[in-house]
Amino acid sequence: MAEQWWKESVVYQIYPRSFNDSNGDGIGDIKGITEKLDYLKELGIDVVWLSPVYQSPNDDNGYDISDYRTIMDEFGTMDDWEEMLDGMHKRGIRLVMDLVVNHSSDEHAWFTEARKSKDNPYRDYYMWHPGKDGQPPNNWGSFFGGSAWDYDEVSNEYFLHLFSNKQPDLNWENKELRQEIYDLMTFWLDKGVDGFRMDVINLISKDPQLPDAEITSPERYQWGGDYFVNGPKFMDYMKEMNEKVLQHYDAMTVGEMPMATPEDGKRYTNEESGIVNMLFQFEHMDVTSGPGGKWDQQPWKLTELKRIISKWQTELHGKGWNSLYMENHDQPRSVSVFGDDGTYRVESAKMLAAWLHFLQGTPYIYQGQELGMTNVYFDSIEEYEDIETLNMYKEEVIEKGKNPQDVIEAIHKKGRDNARTPMQWTNEVNAGFTTGTPWLKVNENYQDLNARKALSDENSVFYFYQKLIRMRKEYPVIIHGDYQLLLENHENLFVYSRSSNDTTLLLAANFSKETCPMTLPEKFNGGEILITNYSDAPKSLDHHSTMRPYEVRAYLL
Ligand code: ISL
Ligand code: CA
Known part of the structure; x- marks a missing residue:
C-alpha cells in the first residue's frame, strides 16, 4: 500500500475568486495564488485544495464547468496554472483539484x-x-x-438539475460519459496534480425509476434524496473510477458527501474496499439548523456537537478516515457561529483551531480561517452574489412575501458569501486583495483583521495555526491515538483525550463566555502544556481547574 501521506497532512482550501487578484480586475486569479505561496509555506500546510478554476460561465462560481481541460479566462492561462503547480511542488506543497462531475454547465x-x-x-x-x-x-x-x-x-x-438550471446532471449510466470523466481525471493527474476533492460525489447515481419524493414539507417541491443520495450504482461507478484511474497514481481523494452517516463513512473510506481516502460529512455543520433546514438557523447546543463529533471519532477509528473542517466556501465563518466574532474573536478562533486539529482526521483550513476572519453583515440583498442566496431571497421575499429583514438575518447567519468575501491581506484599500473593484465587497473589519498584521504579531491566530500544524507532525498520538470524550454532559466545556501506547493528550476547550470550573477524573494530573490561548494557563494539569472564556489548553500526559 502506498504511503498514506494524506493522514499526516493539513489541507488549505483556496477559493480562487476571493484569494488574491494580480491584475486589478477585481477577481482573484492564479497568478495571485502564485504570489502567495510563501505565505502558505510559512503557515506550514502540506496540501492545497483549489476550488474550480476551469472554464465556466460562473453561474455558481466555477462549480458549473463548461470545459474541464482549460482554465477560466478570468483566472489566467494553463501556463499560469503550471507555474503555480511548480511553485507549490518546489515548496513541498501538494495540489488537490476540485472535480465537479455530478453535473456540468449547460454551456458545456x-x-x-x-x-x-x-x-x-x-x-x-x-x-x-x-x-x-x-x-x-x-x-x-x-x-x-x-x-x-x-x-x-x-x-x-x-x-x-439537482443544483441550478445551468448545472444539468450528468448521466453516469452512460458508459461513454463515464469514460470521458476518467479521461479528464487522467489528463490532470498526468499534469501532476496530487488528487481530487469530489463535489457531491455521492449524488451521481440516481434511482432509474425517478420516483416522486415523499411529501415531507409544505413546499411545492420535495427533498428527493432517498432516490439519489448514495444511489444504487454509486459504489460500482466509484470502483470503476478507482480501477481505471486512481489506483495508477499516488493521489489523495476526498468525497464531499451530503447526508453521509458514520456507516457510510466506513463503507466509503475503509482501506480494504473503500472508494475514497476520506469524506466531508455535514452532520456537525447542521447543529445550527432547525426543522426548516439550512435557512432556519437556531441556537445550537454544545452537547449536540459533542455527540456528533464523538460518534464520528469513535466509529471511524481504525475503520476509515475522516476530514476535519469547520469552514469552507459554502459555510459561514466558524468564529461567528461557534465562537465569538466580537470581544473574544482571537481567543475563540484559537480555541476552535486547537480543538479541531487534535481530533483524528485530516484538518482543512479555509482561506482566512487562519486569521480568524468573520461573517459579513451586508445590509441589502444587492450586495450579495451567491446564486443560492439570491434564489432563496427571491423565493421567500418576492414570491412568498416574507419580511425581507428576517430573510437578510438568515443570510447573515448562513449565507455562503460569508466565506467568500475577499481575503484580507493588508489594511490598505480593499484589504490589499485588489487594486480594482472587488467582485464581492470586502468585510469592513479588514483594518484590524488582516494577514500583514497577523504576521507581525507573534500571538496572532496565524502563528497559533502554524504551531498546531507543526505539532501534528511532532506527536503521532494526534494522528493515531484513540479518542475519548470527557464531561459528556457539560454545556460549555468540550474535553477529550487521545491515547496511544503510553502517551495521552488531553484537550480542554471552553466554547462559551462563561468562566467554568472543570473537574476531571484524578488520573488527569501533571504532564506538560503543549499549547494554549491564555499565556498564563497552568503549565501542568491539575484535575481541578478553571476555564476562562473560550480558553483552550492541550496537555501531554
Ligand atoms: O451549500 C450548501 C448549503 O449549505 C450545500 O447544499 C451545497 O450546495 C452542497 O454541499 C454541495 O456543495 C457543492 O456543490 C455545489 C456547489 O454550489 C458548492 O459550492 C459545492 O461545494 C454544486 O456544485
Ligand atoms: Ca484578476
Whole structure:
C-alpha cells in the first residue's frame, strides 16, 4: 500500500475568486495564488485544495464547468496554472483539484449538443425525461430552489438539475460519459496534480425509476434524496473510477458527501474496499439548523456537537478516515457561529483551531480561517452574489412575501458569501486583495483583521495555526491515538483525550463566555502544556481547574 501521506497532512482550501487578484480586475486569479505561496509555506500546510478554476460561465462560481481541460479566462492561462503547480511542488506543497462531475454547465459542448435533438449522440450524457401532465417528471426540488427539472422546448422533454438550471446532471449510466470523466481525471493527474476533492460525489447515481419524493414539507417541491443520495450504482461507478484511474497514481481523494452517516463513512473510506481516502460529512455543520433546514438557523447546543463529533471519532477509528473542517466556501465563518466574532474573536478562533486539529482526521483550513476572519453583515440583498442566496431571497421575499429583514438575518447567519468575501491581506484599500473593484465587497473589519498584521504579531491566530500544524507532525498520538470524550454532559466545556501506547493528550476547550470550573477524573494530573490561548494557563494539569472564556489548553500526559 502506498504511503498514506494524506493522514499526516493539513489541507488549505483556496477559493480562487476571493484569494488574491494580480491584475486589478477585481477577481482573484492564479497568478495571485502564485504570489502567495510563501505565505502558505510559512503557515506550514502540506496540501492545497483549489476550488474550480476551469472554464465556466460562473453561474455558481466555477462549480458549473463548461470545459474541464482549460482554465477560466478570468483566472489566467494553463501556463499560469503550471507555474503555480511548480511553485507549490518546489515548496513541498501538494495540489488537490476540485472535480465537479455530478453535473456540468449547460454551456458545456456536451450539453449544447445534447439539447439539439433526441437522437444527438450526446443526448444520453444528461438525464432527459418527458413531463407528467404538463408538469415536471417528478416532485424533486433543486438544492438551489424550485423544481429539479427544467423544460426544454426543442424536444418537449425535461432535464434534471439537482443544483441550478445551468448545472444539468450528468448521466453516469452512460458508459461513454463515464469514460470521458476518467479521461479528464487522467489528463490532470498526468499534469501532476496530487488528487481530487469530489463535489457531491455521492449524488451521481440516481434511482432509474425517478420516483416522486415523499411529501415531507409544505413546499411545492420535495427533498428527493432517498432516490439519489448514495444511489444504487454509486459504489460500482466509484470502483470503476478507482480501477481505471486512481489506483495508477499516488493521489489523495476526498468525497464531499451530503447526508453521509458514520456507516457510510466506513463503507466509503475503509482501506480494504473503500472508494475514497476520506469524506466531508455535514452532520456537525447542521447543529445550527432547525426543522426548516439550512435557512432556519437556531441556537445550537454544545452537547449536540459533542455527540456528533464523538460518534464520528469513535466509529471511524481504525475503520476509515475522516476530514476535519469547520469552514469552507459554502459555510459561514466558524468564529461567528461557534465562537465569538466580537470581544473574544482571537481567543475563540484559537480555541476552535486547537480543538479541531487534535481530533483524528485530516484538518482543512479555509482561506482566512487562519486569521480568524468573520461573517459579513451586508445590509441589502444587492450586495450579495451567491446564486443560492439570491434564489432563496427571491423565493421567500418576492414570491412568498416574507419580511425581507428576517430573510437578510438568515443570510447573515448562513449565507455562503460569508466565506467568500475577499481575503484580507493588508489594511490598505480593499484589504490589499485588489487594486480594482472587488467582485464581492470586502468585510469592513479588514483594518484590524488582516494577514500583514497577523504576521507581525507573534500571538496572532496565524502563528497559533502554524504551531498546531507543526505539532501534528511532532506527536503521532494526534494522528493515531484513540479518542475519548470527557464531561459528556457539560454545556460549555468540550474535553477529550487521545491515547496511544503510553502517551495521552488531553484537550480542554471552553466554547462559551462563561468562566467554568472543570473537574476531571484524578488520573488527569501533571504532564506538560503543549499549547494554549491564555499565556498564563497552568503549565501542568491539575484535575481541578478553571476555564476562562473560550480558553483552550492541550496537555501531554
Ligand atoms: O451549500 C450548501 C448549503 O449549505 C450545500 O447544499 C451545497 O450546495 C452542497 O454541499 C454541495 O456543495 C457543492 O456543490 C455545489 C456547489 O454550489 C458548492 O459550492 C459545492 O461545494 C454544486 O456544485
Ligand atoms: Ca484578476
